Amino acid sequence: MMRRFAVCLLLCFLVYTNAVDAEISSVEAPVKNIIIMIGDGMGFQHVASARLGAKQPLVMDTALVKGSLATHTIDGCVTDSGAGGTALAAGFKTAHYHIGVDPDGNNLYLISEAARDVGKAVGIVTNARLTDATPAAFSAHVPHRDLEDQIAVAQMRSGFDLFLGGGAEQYYSHCESLGLRPIDVAVENGFQIAADKMELDKADRLPLLGLFARKDMTAERYRRLLTKEPSLAQMTEKALELLSQREAGFFLMVEGALIDKRSHINERSSIPLEVAAFDNAVAVCVDFAEKHPGTLVIVTADHETGGLTILDDGQIRFTSIGHTNAQVPLFVFGDGADAFADASDNTDVVRAAFQLGRMVFPDQPSASSF
Ligand SMILES: [Zn+2]
Numbered sequence: 413m414m415r416r417f418a419v420c421l422l423l424c425f426l427v428y429t430n431a432v433d434a435e436i437s438s439v440e441a442p443v444k445n446i447i448i449m450i451g452d453g454m455g456f457q458h459v460a461s462a463r464l465g466a467k468q469p470l471v472m473d474t475a476l477v478k479g480s481l482a483t484h485t486i487d488g489c490v491t492d493s494g495a496g497g498t499a500l501a502a503g504f505k506t507a508h509y510h511i512g513v514d515p516d517g518n519n520l521y522l523i524s525e526a527a528r529d530v531g532k533a534v535g536i537v538t539n540a541r542l543t544d545a546t547p548a549a550f551s552a553h554v555p556h557r558d559l560e561d562q563i564a565v566a567q568m569r570s571g572f573d574l575f576l577g578g579g580a581e582q583y584y585s586h587c588e589s590l591g592l593r594p595i596d597v598a599v600e601n602g603f604q605i606a607a608d609k610m611e612l613d614k615a616d617r618l619p620l621l622g623l624f625a626r627k628d629m630t631a632e633r634y635r636r637l638l639t640k641e642p643s644l645a646q647m648t649e650k651a652l653e654l655l656s657q658r659e660a661g662f663f664l665m666v667e668g669a670l671i672d673k674r675s676h677i678n679e680r681s682s683i684p685l686e687v688a689a690f691d692n693a694v695a696v697c698v699d700f701a702e703k704h705p706g707t708l709v710i711v712t713a714d715h716e717t718g719g720l721t722i723l724d725d726g727q728i729r730f731t732s733i734g735h736t737n738a739q740v741p742l743f744v745f746g747d748g749a750d751a752f753a754d755a756s757d758n759t760d761v762v763r764a765a766f767q768l769g770r771m772v773f774p775d776q777p778s779a780s781s782f
Pocket residue numbers: 453493672673676717735
């Protein structure tokens with residue numbers, strides 16, 4: 413009797429462990445490289461305007477999994493980039509203007525920090541100021557997005573490996589509350605510094621700080637004629653070249669920020685150009701993912717800006733100079749993309765990415781090292 417019980421117990425154990433194994437193997441190997449790309453303010457109609465402009469499908473259109481996300485905050489139906497970026501970085505909704513913290517100011521654990529904590533390289537790329545709300549939400553914890561001097565210092569103390577974007581003025585100014593200049597913290601921490609496209613091309617090691625404009629980088633319609641700034645795609649390419657040398661893999665956030673900024677001023681002609689520039693950066697990442705198995709590429713937005721519609725004359729019309737509650741698109745490429753088939757809220761995205769990368773997602777907002 414005892415013996416039959418023991419055999420039964422053993423069988424149960426074997427069946428149980430097999431089931432667990434099956435569950436893990438159905439998820440396959442952990443995703444090694446995670447890329448989140450955010451078209452700031454990019455709604456479905458923004459994407460459509462670029463598609464119409466190009467008269468052909470975009471790279472975004474070739475995603476394995478497509479969906480749409482709700483972007484409301486914890487206490488309002490329309491978000492800003494602070495709360496929207498925090499939801500995409502931490503998987504928790506928060507209040508307006510909050511950066512990497514919950515509504516009470518407690519630090520949230522960001523996917524970029526989780527990646528750093530398991531030994532991955534971490535990079536942040538934007539064509540806005542590096543201290544603007546979206547890059548800040550992936551690299552700092554402050555109660556208000558306007559605390560850009562503190563954001564710059566936090567970025568240089570984050571232990572992350574690469575920051576490329578605008579915002580040189582902030583980095584070279586004194587942070588009054590901390591009594592130091594972010595650029596000095598960068599030098600202390602061994603950052604190589606690049607100031608234009610030529611210096612970016614030459615950069616060959618991490619950590620790397622690229623500051624290519626005093627404030628936000630130049631809109632696409634002027635960039636090629638008037639500046640020595642790299643494009644979003646060129647910054648993305650350099651980020652992948654350097655980050656991918658880390659054996660444990662990497663996390664990279666890329667923001668196409670000027671989609672939002674040109675929508676705020678209702679500049680119709682810029683919208684297809686800015687979305688196309690963002691799509692070029694998507695192409696760089698999708699190409700990388702095809703050549704490097706174990707790479708996940710998530711493309712989405714933090715909110716829609718401008719209430720943009722396209723009328724039957726093909727013209728773009730804006731209905732607002734602010735953000736709206738419109739759903740935003742989700743495009744996912746590479747290994748693990750299937751896990752996003754049911755995503756419907758901006759907090760779903762990073763929760764799935766944590767799981768695919770086998771990084772521990774916290775139950776509660778938790779303290780962080782910044
Ligand atoms: Zn905005």
